[in-house]
Amino acid sequence: MTENNFALVATDLKKYYPSVKAVDGVSIELKKGEIISILGPNGAGKTTTVEMLEGLRKPDSGRIVYFEKYEKITNEVKERIGVCLQENFFFEELTVFETIRLHASLYNTKADFEEIIDTFQLGEKLKARTKYLSGGQKQRLAVALAFLNNPDIVFLDEPTVGLDPQARRHLWDVILKYKREGKSIILTTHYMEEAHQLSDRVYIMDHGKVIAHGTPQELISSSGLNSVIEFPKQYAEKINLEGMIITGEYAYVSVTDPVPIIEKLLKANVRNFVLRHPTLEDVFLKLTGRKID
Numbered sequence: 001m002t003e004n005n006f007a008l009v010a011t012d013l014k015k016y017y018p019s020v021k022a023v024d025g026v027s028i029e030l031k032k033g034e035i036i037s038i039l040g041p042n043g044a045g046k047t048t049t050v051e052m053l054e055g056l057r058k059p060d061s062g063r064i065v066y067f068e069k070y071e072k073i074t075n076e077v078k079e080r081i082g083v084c085l086q087e088n089f090f091f092e093e094l095t096v097f098e099t100i101r102l103h104a105s106l107y108n109t110k111a112d113f114e115e116i117i118d119t120f121q122l123g124e125k126l127k128a129r130t131k132y133l134s135g136g137q138k139q140r141l142a143v144a145l146a147f148l149n150n151p152d153i154v155f156l157d158e159p160t161v162g163l164d165p166q167a168r169r170h171l172w173d174v175i176l177k178y179k180r181e182g183k184s185i186i187l188t189t190h191y192m193e194e195a196h197q198l199s200d201r202v203y204i205m206d207h208g209k210v211i212a213h214g215t216p217q218e219l220i221s222s223s224g225l226n227s228v229i230e231f232p233k234q235y236a237e238k239i240n241l242e243g244m245i246i247t248g249e250y251a252y253v254s255v256t257d258p259v260p261i262i263e264k265l266l267k268a269n270v271r272n273f274v275l276r277h278p279t280l281e282d283v284f285l286k287l288t289g290r291k292i293d
C-alpha cells in the first residue's frame with residue numbers, strides 16, 4: 001500500500017440505538033481521487049454512517065483511518081476535510097462574501113476564493129445577504145463552502161437537491177473537476193443517475209448494512225438483470241408475471257428473453273410498455289424491493 005493511496009478506510013462500524021441497529025457492521029473504503037456514493041432507502045443508515053465518517057457521531061465500535069495515518073479527527077484531519085450537510089445553515093444577515101470569509105477563517109489552509117466564487121457562479125451575489133438567495137443559490141453556496149479549505153476529502157450530502165437540471169449538470173462538472181484534481185469525494189444522493197454518472201463505486205445500504213458495492217457497471221452486471229420491461233401497474237394483476245415488482249405507478253420485470261413476456265403483454269392488449277437496459281435504479285429496486293424515493 002503506497003502512502004496516501006487511501007483517503008479513508010472504515011472497518012466494521014456499528015451504531016446501535018435502543019430500538020434500531022442504525023449501522024450494523026459497515027466497512028467503506030475511499031481511495032485518493034475517487035468518488036463513492038452511498039445509496040439506500042430512508043432509514044437505511046446512510047446519514048449515521050456519513051456522520052461517523054465526518055466525526056460528528058461516535059461509533060459504538062469499529063475503526064476509521066484517515067489518510068492511512070490518523071485514527072480520529074485530529075486538527076490535521078479536520079483541516080483536510082470539507083463537509084456539505086443536508087440542511088444548510090447560514091447567518092441570514094451576512095452577505096455571500098462575508099459567509100465565505102467567515103467559513104474560511106475556521107481553517108488554516110485556504111483555497112483561492114476567486115476560483116471558488118467563479119466555479120460556483122457566485123460572483124453576482126457576493127454582496128447579497130444570504131436570506132435573499134434563492135434555493136439553488138443557497139445550495140451552490142453550501143457546496144462551495146465545503147471546498148474553501150482546499151480539502152482532500154469532501155462529504156457532499158444531497159448536493160444537488162433543489163437545483164434545476166442545468167444547475168445540477170453544472171455541479172456534476174464541478175465535482176468531476178475536483179476529482180480530477182485528486183480530491184476524494186463521498187456523496188449521498190437520491191438521484192440514481194447522479195450516482196451512476198459521478199461515482200467510481202457505489203455502496204448500497206439497507207437496514208444498517210452494506211448489501212452491495214462495486215462500480216455502477218459491476219452492480220448492474222452482477223445483479224443478474226438482463227432486460228427490464230416496464231408497464232403501468234394497472235395491468236399487473238391481469239398479467240401476473242413471475243418476479244414482477246410494483247412500485248409507484250409502474251410494474252417492472254427483469255427477463256433474459258423478453259419475447260415471451262412481450263407476447264403475453266400484447267395478448268393482454270398492453271401496448272404502452274417499455275423494454276430497456278437495466279440501470280442502477282433497477283439494481284436498487286431488486287436488492288431493496290423499494291424505489292429510492
Ligand SMILES: Nc1ncnc2c1ncn2[C@@H]1O[C@H](COP(=O)(O)OP(=O)(O)OP(=O)(O)O)[C@@H](O)[C@H]1O
Pocket residue numbers: 017018020021022023040041042043044045046047048049
Ligand atoms: N439519534 C438517534 N436515536 C435513535 N434512533 C436514531 C437516531 N439517529 C438515527 N436513528 C435511527 O437509525 C436508523 C438509520 O437512520 P439514518 O438517518 O442514518 O438513515 P438514512 O439512511 O440516512 O435515512 P434518510 O434517507 O431518511 O435520511 C433509522 O431507523 C433512524 O430512525
